[in-house]
Amino acid sequence: MKTFIPFVLLAVLVAAVHAEDRRIDPRLWFASSAAEATDRTTLLTDVAALPVLDTPAPGALLDYLHKAERLQARVQRHAAWLHLRTAQDIDDHAAAEARRAVGDAGDTVVERTRQTLRTIGEDGFAKDVAALPALARYHWLLERAVRALPHELPDAQQSILDTLSDQDSQTFWNIYQKTRRATAYGHVHTSQGDLDVGKDADKLASDPDRGVREQAWKLRQDALAAQEETYASILVGIVRLNDRVAKLQHFNDAPEAAYFARLFTRADVDATAKAVEAHAPLLQAYQRLRAEHVAHALGIEQAHSWDLAMPTSGFEPPAFDDMQMRRVIPEALAPLGRDYVAHFRALLDPANKRTDLATVQGTREDDAFSLAAPGSPGALFLGVWKPTVKEASVVAHEGGHAIHSQLMDERGVSPFFNHGPSWMHEAIAILNEMLFYEYLYRHTDDPAAKAYYLQAQLDEMTFEIFTSAEEAQWEEGIYDGVVAGKIRGAADMDALTLDITRRFEIWPSIDPSLAHAWIGKRLMFEDPLYLANYLYAGLWATRMFDMARKDPADFQKRYAALMAEGFDAAPDQLLARFFGKPMTPPDLVDADMAVIQEKVDALAQLYRRLPGPPSSQR
Ligand SMILES: [Zn+2]
CATH class of the missing domain: 1.20.140.70 (Oligopeptidase f, N-terminal domain)
Structure with a gap:
């Protein structure tokens, strides 16, 4: 760590090195x-x-x-x-x-x-x-x-139910994707020519002309709203289908059935989401801080949703290439212990042929994930790899899944117990992302760079915890409303969306067209009632992050035991073993809020050290 080279310098040194396409050697298996x-x-x-x-x-x-x-x-x-x-x-x-x-x-x-x-x-x-x-x-x-x-x-009944419900779910998801793809978003005239609101969304969101950004954002909302009755019928159809299937399997409702399969209950989810909601003023303070900083940097009175993607800290993250990725990620994971770091280095080492990456997509799957099986070390697949900080955080996450599986196997975990509830797997991987951003934040002296990495880390924490609590209430609200006959169409979905999101966030009151935000919640259409998983994952990951940075030696013992034991008991028992005492997700909320508060305060201090707006900025 003492030999750390500043990123900008490193970027210059290695600018000529490009990632070579790499293939996993399938003889692993x-x-x-x-x-x-x-x-x-x-x-x-x-x-x-x-x-x-x-x-x-x-x-x-x-x-x-x-x-x-x-x-x-x-x-x-x-x-x-x-x-x-x-x-x-x-x-x-x-x-x-x-x-x-x-x-x-x-x-x-x-x-x-x-x-x-x-x-x-x-x-x-x-x-x-x-x-x-x-x-x-x-x-x-x-x-x-x-x-x-x-x-x-009985087998025959189950088989009929599965066949019909799988087919219907797939059909709803296909119609959703086709409707999204067929959306005509329109064009905005810019100094770089006419840009497409759909295809060029990123470019438009950071266009220096504020009028361009506003027009692009509003055209996008309007284009989604133009088809909102179609989206509403798809979602109502999904809700009715899942409600019916749940009742045929003797559950009270679809949320109860979906949560049962993931080993939590509706009462847990509701209590956890409520406990998070009680801290909504902290999320709002973070959002206000970001909004005021953007407004200050741009020299405007009130920031709107279309201003948020503007680079404001005077820092553009440098390219994060293959060599840097292989050096920085393992170093960032040092709080997990030397054995863990050695495992991660071996995963990324090209000589071991356990990472599959390409710079051109071709017919490759557009996704990143780990591959693991008993008797072989973990492997990593990256569909299309780009040399960015964001992509490196994906490697820290997916590599975390790979090493977790490998460590369970090395410690003799039964193949019956190497897969647990997804939120527990996700927490372990999300922890790596938090440690990665923490390392970047700690290893630079430039306040603008520090602010950038701290924002990335805070976005991750608040998104997993607050947004997931909001989404859990929102999705349950849609199920309850449809089943009770109170939600019939798009206007009802919009009203529910505003009602719930305003309890958590500042933006729906500033930009009321965020009422259509339910249309963009892909997972509600693709994998119904999955979103609550991220709430649990975020709460546990943030707690582990705080433990790892404050007392790494103690944390490493608990973490090593966690890696070795697999999922051979109910989640509350696994958590009790890890913490050494009973611990429920709502118990984690207060401790996590202290971490977020500390990070928000640090960001506010950094913002004060950044220079004011250039006089020519509009
Ligand atoms: Zn994951």
Whole structure:
């Protein structure tokens, strides 16, 4: 850290170095395509042959669980191989088909194991554990099997329900995407010529002419609003479908069903979102600080939504190339411990062929994600890589998923327990992004650069925590309103949006066309009721961030234990182990607010050190 070279200088030194396209060596998982295909055929046969046992003896049960575990590990190896294939070529339909088959095989292994455990039951299992203690580690499998029982339908009914609801969900999502793509946003006349409000949105948002920015922003809102009855019918359709499916599976409503699958309850989500809402004045103070800074820098009275993308701190982040990424990210993750850092360096080292990146998209998937399977180190796929700070934060995040999986595997976590609730995985990855921005913020003396990185970090924290709390209330409000017959069309969606977002933020009162913001909430259309996950992830990540920077030695012990244990219990138990005492998401709120407050105060101080507006600025 002492040898840190300022970014601007480093950018000059390495400006000539471009990232070379890199490919993951798929022999991480299989020797060849032929070997993968042959083993896949055997695997599918082996899974089909896995029986459901009727009250086996303890020894037979343990053998059975080990066998199911080995099948699950093989499923995960094939899934990694095939995911890489489909990501490198989205037109590889054979690989996509094979990937679905392998996914179904994984579901079959879980389902048959659950049925076997149910034949034994809680009492029987307790006796088996007394006779054979090695069985104890599988208790969470039984708990999950028993927990799901009241909501399971007979196979034939479940199959009809799944087929119809999957098809309808996909159709709604397709219509949403097509409507968005068909939107004609119009053009704005600028000093660089006529620009398209859709395609050139970024350019227009930072155009120095304020009139251009305002016109572009308003045309965009108008274009979305022109189709708002279409979007409203899609969303109402999604709500009715999910409500119906939830009730057929004996849930009270769709939120309860969606949260059940992710191991939290509607009462938790509501209490957590309310606890965050009670601190909305802090978010508003942050937004006001940003607004006043923008207004000051631009020499205007009141900032509006169309002014917010203007660069104001006098700092443009330099290109963040491949070499810098490989050096800075592991250093930034030092609070996680030397072993973690060594793992991350190895992931990014080109010699190890575990990172897949390209500078041209071609037929590559437009996404970034990790790939991992038992018995092999983690790998990282980056669809199209650009040398920016933002992209480097994505590497810190997705690489975090890869190393998490790898560490669980190295510590012997069962393939049954290497996947937990998504919010827990996400918290672990989001922590890396927070540490990355903290490092950049700490390792520069330029107040403008400091302000830039601190804003990026605060945006991340407030977005995950406040925006997700707002979205959780908003989406539940839409479900409740539609089911009660109170929300029928776009005007009702708009009214609900303003009602909820005004409780959290300053912008909907300044720019009331933000009432249409529900149209842009893609996840409400693509993955209904998923947004609440980020609330939990953000709360835990921010807490971990604060612990890691204040007492890294203590944090590293807890973190290493977390990496080693996997998801072999309910989330409240996992959190209790990590913290050494019971801890619920609402418990985390107060501590996290202190971190955000401290960061907002630091930003206000930095803004005071920045120069005033240039006299020629309009
Ligand atoms: Zn993630």
